[in-house]
Amino acid sequence: RTISENLSSFKIAEPLNDPHLHKALGLFCETIDFSLESSVPEPVAFASTIHSLVEKHREWFYTQAELDVAAEVEENVRGTMLATVETALAAEMVQEQEKEQ
Numbered sequence: 001r002t003i004s005e006n007l008s009s010f011k012i013a014e015p016l017n018d019p020h021l022h023k024a025l026g027l028f029c030e031t032i033d034f035s036l037e038s039s040v041p042e043p044v045a046f047a048s049t050i051h052s053l054v055e056k057h058r059e060w061f062y063t064q065a066e067l068d069v070a071a072e073v074e075e076n077v078r079g080t081m082l083a084t085v086e087t088a089l090a091a092e093m094v095q096e097q098e099k100e101q
Contacts, residue, residue: 027057047078 054070061067
């Protein structure tokens with residue numbers, strides 16, 4: 001929202017002097033790291049990743065409605081993960097029953 005509300009501030013011939021806009025644009029800059037880890041990283045649940053991203057960027061949520069949307073996304077991801085685990089467990093139980101027969 002910060003960027004879209006201030007589009008007129010972006011001019012090719014002039015540097016960007018607003019630190020808040022500069023920080024907003026910085027959200028889209030990601031460093032590319034080609035180094036390799038010495039070990040496989042521990043897996044992190046997607047819901048935890050979403051939650052940490054929301055917390056990290058909390059300053060960019062301007063209204064309670066925006067925070068509510070983020071919370072709903074987190075809840076949907078968490079629900080999807082639980083459904084996936086339940087489906088996997090059910091499939092494993094069916095497979096075990098088929099082996100017993």
